[in-house]
Amino acid sequence: MGKLTFAMENYLEAIYExxxxxxxxxxxxxxxxxxxxxxxANSAMSTLSEKGLIINEKxxxxxxxxxxxxxxxxxxxxxxxxxxxxxQILKVDIAIADQDACAIEHVISNDSIHAMQEFLIKKxxx
Amino acid sequence: MGKLTFAMENYLEAIYExxxxxxxxxxxxxxxxxxxxxxxANSAMSTLSEKGLIINEKxxxxxxxxxxxxxxxxxxxxxxxxxxxxxQILKVDIAIADQDACAIEHVISNDSIHAMQEFLIKKxxx
DNA sequence: GCAAATTGTTAGATCTGTCTAACATTTTAT
DNA sequence: ATAAAATGTTAGACAGATCTAACAATTTGC
Numbered sequence: 001m002g003k004l005t006f007a008m009e010n011y012l013e014a015i016y017e018x019x020x021x022x023x024x025x026x027x028x029x030x031x032x033x034x035x036x037x038x039x040x041a042n043s044a045m046s047t048l049s050e051k052g053l054i055i056n057e058k059x060x061x062x063x064x065x066x067x068x069x070x071x072x073x074x075x076x077x078x079x080x081x082x083x084x085x086x087x088q089i090l091k092v093d094i095a096i097a098d099q100d101a102c103a104i105e106h107v108i109s110n111d112s113i114h115a116m117q118e119f120l121i122k123k124x125x126x
Numbered sequence: 127m128g129k130l131t132f133a134m135e136n137y138l139e140a141i142y143e144x145x146x147x148x149x150x151x152x153x154x155x156x157x158x159x160x161x162x163x164x165x166x167a168n169s170a171m172s173t174l175s176e177k178g179l180i181i182n183e184k185x186x187x188x189x190x191x192x193x194x195x196x197x198x199x200x201x202x203x204x205x206x207x208x209x210x211x212x213x214q215i216l217k218v219d220i221a222i223a224d225q226d227a228c229a230i231e232h233v234i235s236n237d238s239i240h241a242m243q244e245f246l247i248k249k250x251x252x
Numbered sequence: 253g254c255a256a257a258t259t260g261t262t263a264g265a266t267c268t269g270t271c272t273a274a275c276a277t278t279t280t281a282t
Numbered sequence: 283a284t285a286a287a288a289t290g291t292t293a294g295a296c297a298g299a300t301c302t303a304a305c306a307a308t309t310t311g312c
Contacts, residue, residue: 167290
């Protein structure tokens, strides 16, 4: 499975977060969350569908495939670690931390994420 | 002055680092450093030149303008802070830290950079 | 149950950044 | 001084992600 572009990672993550309650995600909500037009979101869905990461039937809600969910969870986990590290260790404001995490999650190495996690764990033992 | 794309920030930074000794930077060196073709690098130079960030005469070496240098120094400074934080605080391998810094420097907030700097300063006082 | 509002889709344009291939200029070596 | 090598430039293509505008389908509110 080839690596995803940042844009596609963001779309996957949005779908993941919008479909927590078992229902699928809607194009409008995805578009709104990412600040793009419905046309852009729709176009992205074709890409994700071709890659087997989502199920996308015309005019229906969008669902993650198991593979898609794995990708989304991985990205989401990275986001969470970065945000936690930035707020708890660096004392950065939550809004800024979230914004930074949203960008950094796509580019940071697994090594560094792991290191942040370790750091947080050690810190919590004080 | 509008915000630069990540690509342009990288080109500026490369020029900055390649012209430390007062001489300008060469297209081939910029291209090699960034892993792109000379054609791509050349095309980027037009963009940077139009923005008034470099001086680019045909077949001549490339020089930063004062504004261009400011941008480059700012990006470079962020790179340095991230790399230092990742190696010294997170104990991440230098090669990985450099790679991560190279990506994160374009997306991280000033607040978070500042927080990392503060953290490093406090740490150095132990 | 129908009209209006919302939501989803498509076509086509644009912008950015990249590439290859061909060509022009400059530098180097003998 | 000139041929070969290195370097720089240009044109044209392409991929990814976005947009607008027009249209289609679905849902909602009387």
